[in-house]
Amino acid sequence: MPGRLTAPRAVPRAALLALLAGLLVPVGLVATAPAAQAAAxxxxxxxxxxxxxxxTYATTLTVRGSGFQSVQGGHGGVYVFFGTVSSxxxxxxxxxxxxxxxxxPDSESADNQGFQKYVAFPGSDTASSANGGLMGPDGSWSTTVTVPGAVFTAYDRSSNERTVDCREVTCGIITVGAHGVANSSNETFTPVRVADLYDEGDALAEPAAGTGGGAAPSTAAPGAGAAAPTAEAPVAAGPATLEVDRAGAVAGRALPFRATGLPAGQQLSVTFDDGAAAAGPFQVAADGTMAGVVTLPADTSAGTHELRVFGLEEELAVRFAVQADESGASGEAGATETVAASTGDPSRYAVAFVAAAGLVLLAAVARLLLARRRAALR
Structure with missing residues (x-):
């Protein structure tokens, strides 16, 4: 009969499932698509x-990084070391x-011996101390590291000496987050081989500063002229003393120190609170003085603490008060770094939004189709 309304035909169950599957697949693809990020x-x-x-002799390595996580204006960056790692x-x-x-080991100052380098994030508040340059916005960087030889002396958590022989264990370039900020995206280990590169007469046979026992590497470049022999360095007269910048003793900051009356030419290190922090080795000057900085741990409690010179026959230490960081600069910087590291590519937010919108659309279409089917069955 003309003008008569007819009930809508029932939507077949198979067609309904196919339609739902067609809508779900592209949404799932959008929701799970990972943000593109190259590995370090x-x-x-x-x-x-x-x-x-x-x-035997010192080797200068050119080290280049790519695909690192670069945090614009972030506190810190990446430390570049030469050493060995375990599982x-x-x-x-x-x-x-x-x-x-x-x-x-090496000092954290910008003019250290080149055994350690610090690559700062672009715009970092510590960029002025970066002796390894700045990281690019794309996570690329380049620096040089001096390797004193196959054998070097390191220190354990109790400031005890440990000899590392790279002819017996695998050594290489280590990168970690700087200034106490752990960032898995910027942690790498790149092994190197040990092999004779120079003839015996090509390099000076002077020990490299800070290598400790074992072989006697040289920091001199192969082919350099031999220096004239010098008399034994004099030992500074007077009792040994150690002092710190007490006004600058703040948790999480670099603490300058100065020692006098030390054996000239000796390699010494300093330890804070029996290994909570350490720096060195530093070479004592001809006048018996030694100066440097050690970074105090950010979690150092306010109160009296101790700095000790390690490597002397007689104990040399100084006790001083450490203040808490009232400004909260260390904590805020660390929080900024952590947030930046976890957020990653901003496009992830767009992916999440599109996925959520797709799910809402899917639910609406499903409800509409089910409503039509119920009406058809009445």
Whole structure:
């Protein structure tokens, strides 16, 4: 009959499921698509272009990184060391220096001996102390690291000496988050080989500063002229003393120190609170003085603490008061770093939004189709 209303035909169950599946697949693809981010990679090359260090003489390695997580304006950056690691060494997994990984010690000052480098994030508040340059916005960087030889002396958590022989264990370039910020995206270990690179007469046979026992590497470049022999360095007269910048003794900050009356030419280190922090080795000047800085742990409690010179026959230490960081600069900087590391690519928020919108649309279409089917069955 003209004009008569007819009930809508029932939607077949198979067609309904097919339609739902068609809507679900693209939404699922959008929701699970990972943000593109290259993994951190490090390349190492000596002057000949190989990842090889000499067992006896110092080797300068050019180290290049790519795919690292770069945090614009973030506190810190990446430390670049030469050393050895064990299983589970990464700080983000609970690994600790002096237990799970060891490296050639050096001061944290910008003009250190080149055994350690600090690469700062672009715009970092600590960029002025970056002796390894700045990281690019794309996570790329380049620096050089001096390897004193196959044998070096490191320190464990109790400031006890430990000799590392890279002819017996695998050594290489280590990168970790700087200034106590653990970041798994920037933790890498790139092994190198040990092999003779120079003839015996090509380099000076002077020990490299800070290498400790074992072989006697040289920091002099091969082919350099031999220096004239000098008389034995004099020992400074007077009792040994150690003093710190008491006004600058704040948790989480670098603490300058100065010692006098020390044996000239000796390599010494300093330890804070029996290994909570350490720095060095530092070479005593001809006048018996030694100066440097040590970074106090951010979690150092307010109160009296101790700095000790390690490597002397007689104990030399100073006790002083450490203040809490009232400004909260260390904590805020760390929080900024953590947030930046966890958020990653902002496009992830867009992916999540599209996925949520797709699910809402899917639910609405399903309800509409079910309502039509119920009406058809009445």
């Amino acid at each position: 990679r490090v390349s190492v090359a000596n002057p000949d272009g190989d990842a090889v260090v000499d067992p 589970g060494w990464q700080p983000s997994s609970g690994g600790r220096t002096g237990v799970d990984y060891f490296y050639v």
